[in-house]
Amino acid sequence: MAGVSTEQPPAEHPTGTGSEGGGGVRRRPRKLLVLLFGVASVALLLDTVTKVAVVATLEGGPPVRALGGLIYLDVLRNPGAAFSLATGLTWLLALLALVVVGVIIWLAPKLRSTGWAIGLGLVLGGACGNLVDRLFRAPGPLQGHVVDFLSVFGPNGQYWPVFNIADSAIVCGGVLVVLMSLLGRDYDGTVHTRKNKTSENES
Template identity: 60%
Template sequence: MSDEPKAAEDVSAEVAGKPAETQGSEREKAEEPAAGPEGSAGAGEPAPSPGRPAEDDAEHGDAKDGDAEDDAEEFSITGSLPEPRTGLLAVLAGGVLALDVLTKVLSVAFLEDADPVELFGGALYLTFVRNPGAAFGLAEGWTWVLALIAFGVAGFILWISRNLRSQGWAVGLGLVLGGAVGNLADRLFREPGPMRGHVVDFLSLFDPFGRVWPVFNVADMAIVGGGVTIIVLALMQHDYDGTVHKDSPVPVEPAGLQEPK
């Protein structure tokens, strides 16, 4: 028997058996555990979840950390309080007090025992009056009570000024404080004595003797202007600490989502 038929049979057997071996090796590779980050899974290490790869989990965690940092930064910016306004309060109160004292000194020097001075065609007169009462000639004879009230007002304004962060409130309280201290100084240091001193008034509207409008001074104007400012801010729901209260809108249900009655 020749060797050629035998060699042909061996070649055909080898060719016929090759696909079976290849299929077996591919099946074995598919049954092996998934490789780790370095190419092979380590012993005892859990395989990544099939629903979410490990890299996606890491990226998701980094995104959460970034969102948390952004939220913290936004909170620190939007939650910051306004700057204190005590400096504005002090400057305005000091300016009102200085102007009030200066005008009263000039009134005593030039208007006492003199005829009234007409200004602006009779719309305003410079005259001289010693007032034992409150602003615009009210509460005459209660000088010592008014002095105690002025002390209380000044002390209250200084107490709340620690948390003063509203510019509007700083203006209003500064005007009231300067005017209250200006008239208080008259009651403490002018005749007839401490806590009984008469306040100097020298401004009169439309009449030289205060028969249309009571005679007043710079301190009175500051007290009235500051009081009006504070009332307007309170009506607008603006607090002295810088917060603004706003009514929450009433929720409106869509017409298609209303429950049947």
Template identity: 65%
Template sequence: MSIDPDSDSLPPRRGIWLALVAVVVLIADVLTKVAVVATLEGEPPVRLLGGFVYLQLVRNPGAAFSMATGMTWVLSIIAVSVVVTIIWIMPKLRSVGWAIGLGLVLAGALGNLSDRVFRAPGPLQGHVVDFVSVFGPNAEYFPVFNVADSAIVCGGALIVLLALLGKDYDGRSTRTKAATEVETS
């Protein structure tokens, strides 16, 4: 009896990777935001690594680069959609790389969504806590960001790389699928 690796009857072991990455990164995001709010509220930026990095508390009502500042509720809906989509894909995962990438994106979406839901000024309007500014303080050269933002960017980059390499979330190679489809036509 052989087991087909693409069979839907296999346990979603890759989903464990997704969940583990998401939980670890989400905890890191929440803990760093709690620490930043507790220590940097009302303080000037803290210079680190010779000025390469500055830590400072910024409450962001919008997205990166101060886009969609008045559209916090739309950003919340987008985050919820991302979370639902990733949970829907989770049982179909057969790729560890995709599981890690999606876990990073999931953690980032949940981290920033939790700020939008639970922080002032109110539910679905809360401001995201950002605290890392690179190359200069006050977003002088690059937007201030947080662990969740970094997770979204890294997860998205990994997913794009896997897609470019022809690796699909279900563990199959898109190049192999294309060749198989051509052969059967």
């Protein structure tokens, strides 16, 4: 009929927008999953290898000075949390670690941020590293003592509590996640600018 347009508006792609397209949207989460679990695997591997090495060669001996006294290798068994906190609550810490691991795995497919993927990967690897100790080391499951061996500036943790690679990964990952949040970048790729926040407040 005259005057009636038969053209249909272009259908929106159900899986993506913009030039990236659905395939690009699908590929990015897959890459971020690989990044997250890759970072976690490296952190867990480093933590496990260093613990096995220091227990086999240094446990029971005097602290070993390294890096000109910046670090002392001083092996101890920690029943508490990172940096010897919450001593005596090993079973609760093990359960909390399981919850943290579960939450990160649940959140992983929703990631759209490289920074969040790296940060959560470090936290995941560190949590798994200490969780392995609590599950498999003496005195028993959910009661195992974590192997700590890094003492900064002096032996016996006299300046800073003795820690391990897993503790370092958890702290670094946590700091990165907090930094991303402060910069207004969410795990799902959403970016909150100051202008957007001001507009939301005014509305």
